[in-house]
Amino acid sequence: MLKVPHLETALTGPLRHLEKKFLENQVTIEGWFREQWQQTPPTFYGSVDLRNAGFKLAPVDTNLFPAGFNNLNPDMMALCVQAVQATMAEKSPCAKRLLLIPESHTRNLFYFENLAMLSEILKRAGFDVRIASLIPDLTAPLKQLLPSGREIILEPLIRDGDRVGVENYFPCCIVLNNDFSAGIPDVLKNTQQVFLPSLNLGWSTRLKSDHFRIYQTVTDEFSKVIDIDPWLINPYFDHCGAVDFSNQNGQECLAERASVLFQKIREKYAEYKIEQSPFVVVKADQGTYGMAVMMIQDPLELTNLNRKQRTKMMTLKGGSAVTKAIMQEGVHTFETVGEDRAVAEPVVYHIGRHVVGGFYRIHKNRGIDENLNAPGMDFHPLAFAKNCHVPPFAQCEFKEPVNRFYAYGVVGRLAMIAAARETL
Amino acid sequence: MLKVPHLETALTGPLRHLEKKFLENQVTIEGWFREQWQQTPPTFYGSVDLRNAGFKLAPVDTNLFPAGFNNLNPDMMALCVQAVQATMAEKSPCAKRLLLIPESHTRNLFYFENLAMLSEILKRAGFDVRIASLIPDLTAPLKQLLPSGREIILEPLIRDGDRVGVENYFPCCIVLNNDFSAGIPDVLKNTQQVFLPSLNLGWSTRLKSDHFRIYQTVTDEFSKVIDIDPWLINPYFDHCGAVDFSNQNGQECLAERASVLFQKIREKYAEYKIEQSPFVVVKADQGTYGMAVMMIQDPLELTNLNRKQRTKMMTLKGGSAVTKAIMQEGVHTFETVGEDRAVAEPVVYHIGRHVVGGFYRIHKNRGIDENLNAPGMDFHPLAFAKNCHVPPFAQCEFKEPVNRFYAYGVVGRLAMIAAARETL
Numbered sequence: 001m002l003k004v005p006h007l008e009t010a011l012t013g014p015l016r017h018l019e020k021k022f023l024e025n026q027v028t029i030e031g032w033f034r035e036q037w038q039q040t041p042p043t044f045y046g047s048v049d050l051r052n053a054g055f056k057l058a059p060v061d062t063n064l065f066p067a068g069f070n071n072l073n074p075d076m077m078a079l080c081v082q083a084v085q086a087t088m089a090e091k092s093p094c095a096k097r098l099l100l101i102p103e104s105h106t107r108n109l110f111y112f113e114n115l116a117m118l119s120e121i122l123k124r125a126g127f128d129v130r131i132a133s134l135i136p137d138l139t140a141p142l143k144q145l146l147p148s149g150r151e152i153i154l155e156p157l158i159r160d161g162d163r164v165g166v167e168n169y170f171p172c173c174i175v176l177n178n179d180f181s182a183g184i185p186d187v188l189k190n191t192q193q194v195f196l197p198s199l200n201l202g203w204s205t206r207l208k209s210d211h212f213r214i215y216q217t218v219t220d221e222f223s224k225v226i227d228i229d230p231w232l233i234n235p236y237f238d239h240c241g242a243v244d245f246s247n248q249n250g251q252e253c254l255a256e257r258a259s260v261l262f263q264k265i266r267e268k269y270a271e272y273k274i275e276q277s278p279f280v281v282v283k284a285d286q287g288t289y290g291m292a293v294m295m296i297q298d299p300l301e302l303t304n305l306n307r308k309q310r311t312k313m314m315t316l317k318g319g320s321a322v323t324k325a326i327m328q329e330g331v332h333t334f335e336t337v338g339e340d341r342a343v344a345e346p347v348v349y350h351i352g353r354h355v356v357g358g359f360y361r362i363h364k365n366r367g368i369d370e371n372l373n374a375p376g377m378d379f380h381p382l383a384f385a386k387n388c389h390v391p392p393f394a395q396c397e398f399k400e401p402v403n404r405f406y407a408y409g410v411v412g413r414l415a416m417i418a419a420a421r422e423t424l
Numbered sequence: 425m426l427k428v429p430h431l432e433t434a435l436t437g438p439l440r441h442l443e444k445k446f447l448e449n450q451v452t453i454e455g456w457f458r459e460q461w462q463q464t465p466p467t468f469y470g471s472v473d474l475r476n477a478g479f480k481l482a483p484v485d486t487n488l489f490p491a492g493f494n495n496l497n498p499d500m501m502a503l504c505v506q507a508v509q510a511t512m513a514e515k516s517p518c519a520k521r522l523l524l525i526p527e528s529h530t531r532n533l534f535y536f537e538n539l540a541m542l543s544e545i546l547k548r549a550g551f552d553v554r555i556a557s558l559i560p561d562l563t564a565p566l567k568q569l570l571p572s573g574r575e576i577i578l579e580p581l582i583r584d585g586d587r588v589g590v591e592n593y594f595p596c597c598i599v600l601n602n603d604f605s606a607g608i609p610d611v612l613k614n615t616q617q618v619f620l621p622s623l624n625l626g627w628s629t630r631l632k633s634d635h636f637r638i639y640q641t642v643t644d645e646f647s648k649v650i651d652i653d654p655w656l657i658n659p660y661f662d663h664c665g666a667v668d669f670s671n672q673n674g675q676e677c678l679a680e681r682a683s684v685l686f687q688k689i690r691e692k693y694a695e696y697k698i699e700q701s702p703f704v705v706v707k708a709d710q711g712t713y714g715m716a717v718m719m720i721q722d723p724l725e726l727t728n729l730n731r732k733q734r735t736k737m738m739t740l741k742g743g744s745a746v747t748k749a750i751m752q753e754g755v756h757t758f759e760t761v762g763e764d765r766a767v768a769e770p771v772v773y774h775i776g777r778h779v780v781g782g783f784y785r786i787h788k789n790r791g792i793d794e795n796l797n798a799p800g801m802d803f804h805p806l807a808f809a810k811n812c813h814v815p816p817f818a819q820c821e822f823k824e825p826v827n828r829f830y831a832y833g834v835v836g837r838l839a840m841i842a843a844a845r846e847t848l
């Protein structure tokens with residue numbers, strides 16, 4: 001088991017306003033979530049990157065094809081297995097066998113460890129699992145031995161009539177762990193099989209701006225229920241539908257809207273007497289893996305992008321060009337770990353309606369306003385000690401440490417509700 | 425956390441035939457359970473007392489109003505909470521508040537600890553919970569401080585029109601932790617509320633012989649699926665519908681049928697080359713708490729019951745007379761713990777479709793063919809180290825200790841399927 005060191009702020013500081021609000025309203029909150037899942041069934045799974053500024057806790061990315069299961073606390077395995085069983089009972093009760101379609105990475109051992117863990121969770125939940133790879137030149141099963149001692153076998157994906165599978169194995173139900181940034185492959189189109197989650201939730205169809213627009217509605221509704229300012233859980237954002245980073249002049253829309261965004265943030269900072277400087281994160285509206293992301297402290301920066309900056313913003317994972325961009329209020333990272341105050345950014349994992357764990361991305365050499373999910377980033381995963389779906393037990397006289405992860409599970413689930421509504 | 429000592433046999437011995445069969449067929453087994461729960465929704469919760477003879481693993485009692493939640497490994501709390509959330513989403517998705525109706529014990533601290541733990545699980549799952557007691561002379565809320573540091577408040581149950589509740593609290597959903605051995609109280613009849621589990625599952629309506637008759641059908645079906653002799657998971661039994669322990673001559677039916685039962689068991693023992701002596705357990709057909717239970721090594725014992733034995737068999741919890749009896753093939757206890765080889769009897773806990781944990785009843789001064797669930801029995805609870813619903817991962821190359829508790833979770837769930845079918 002990963003040992004969980006003392007987290008300097010989130011785990012030991014006094015309960016902040018927001019955390020207190022969540023604690024006081026846990027019954028209302030859990031009841032509200034149950035209602036939401038009745039109206040909009042949850043997606044199969046997902047991970048949500050959060051930023052915790054203490055006064056504010058917000059999602060910055062919602063991944064519906066989560067990697068990183070290997071970073072969870074091994075003690076959470078039983079929770080993951082139970083959550084898969086409960087979720088499959090809702091979504092595909094007859095399935096006995098699963099086909100897992102992963103990203104087409106060929107050398108990423110971290111990703112393979114994730115795949116091995118995900119596959120193990122599904123197997124322990126009582127399913128046959130085989131992995132069908134879309135790696136173009138894969139012609140025979142490829143066994144990968146992993147540093148953990150686990151192993152995975154990638155088999156070439158085969159199309160047979162209206163089904164896909166691997167040799168002699170064409171199950172009715174397919175679990176996707178590939179976000180299809182470059183579009184849905186033709187081989188997967190028009191099959192008679194159930195995809196979990198839906199093929200339409202890949203990044204070739206999804207827009208971050210849609211997600212955060214829906215998230216705004218979700219948080220407006222939620223905030224009324226527990227009487228908080230929705231800004232405390234919702235970063236301001238705006239987006240531009242036609243950007244061109246290939247030349248110096250394609251950023252007028254961004255610069256103009258960034259200006260408005262900064263003004264709105266400054267007003268809120270004044271209202272809450274926040275002394276930090278506001279910043280804004282500019283990202284490709286489609287995309288993941290921390291590609292095409294930049295931070296700005298001033299809207300003027302957008303009109304003066306140098307070639308290197310523009311090149312960085314031009315291309316997505318899979319090679320697609322960036323034509324739409326989203327700008328999001330940056331949330332300072334308030335949590336640090338250790339004496340050198342390395343910043344710690346929480347990621348919360350969900351299976352169906354259940355929060356099953358999470359971990360911190362910890363990076364020693366990065367500022368509190370920098371994005372940690374960058375290509376090749378050197379983060380150290382730190383598993384949450386407890387599960388965040390178990391509400392702390394504030395009204396109980398029985399003394400035990402408050403579960404500080406509960407707040408993460410609340411905000412993570414709000415983002416998952418937004419994701420579920422994207423498919424409506 | 426309770427430390428789990430080395431269990432001499434179950435946890436370290438070689439995998440027995442039955443355990444191997446379960447491991448080899450885990451995908452088939454889990455798929456079969458999913459189908460069963462689709463056809464017959466699980467009851468809200470339940471605990472199943474098992475006997476493990478090594479060659480044979482079978483339930484001896486299925487309690488649909490389980491006490492003993494305080495004996496589970498505290499690490500299982502998150503699993504219990506998640507299972508309650510998943511189960512309530514299926515059974516009563518709109519409920520936000522719960523009324524818990526417990527047994528009317530007034531001094532049983534062990535039971536109160538169970539109640540405190542159960543109440544905490546429900547609260548952490550996100551429900552308001554208050555405890556409505558049926559203790560006749562309770563007129564005001566009664567606070568009980570418990571040795572664990574927890575506390576519970578028992579409030580007098582009130583009837584208001586077609587609802588029951590406590591002062592200013594009449595939720596739509598009621599969780600029962602009272603088996604109503606003495607019949608369903610009038611105050612609970614004809615309400616408009618949802619009872620979890622159904623009021624009809626109390627011991628005033630249930631018969632053990634019905635349960636084990638249905639269990640026999642369940643195990644016949646299950647055994648075909650994984651190709652085992654159903655006797656390995658199903659104790660032979662028979663029952664008599666009109667017994668009278670008040671005189672020496674009321675046991676003809678029992679003696680006659682016990683004779684047949686012993687003969688059948690001896691044949692099976694010969695077939696499997698089992699050297700132990702068979703024994704039979706005689707119990708009241710309705711009832712619990714280990715009352716009205718006796719072991720016999722020979723059917724002749726039934727025709728020679730002395731006054732003390734007959735008195736013991738005459739009365740049930742709540743004072744009802746015993747008029748029906750069940751006889752069940754005894755299953756020797758194969759598991760022992762420690763150097764003095766104290767016998768260890770597993771109890772498995774279920775919430776909805778999920779196995780959430782279990783513990784051993786451990787007793788040093790009792791033989792391997794004696795019933796541990798006796799009034800005032802001095803058992804020491806030993807929480808299972810792992811959860812038994814997580815199948816071991818036999819086909820994985822990654823080395824980790826096999827989870828020996830899986831077999832318990834399989835047989836426990838078979839009994840829970842039988843219980844669910846009782847309500848059909």
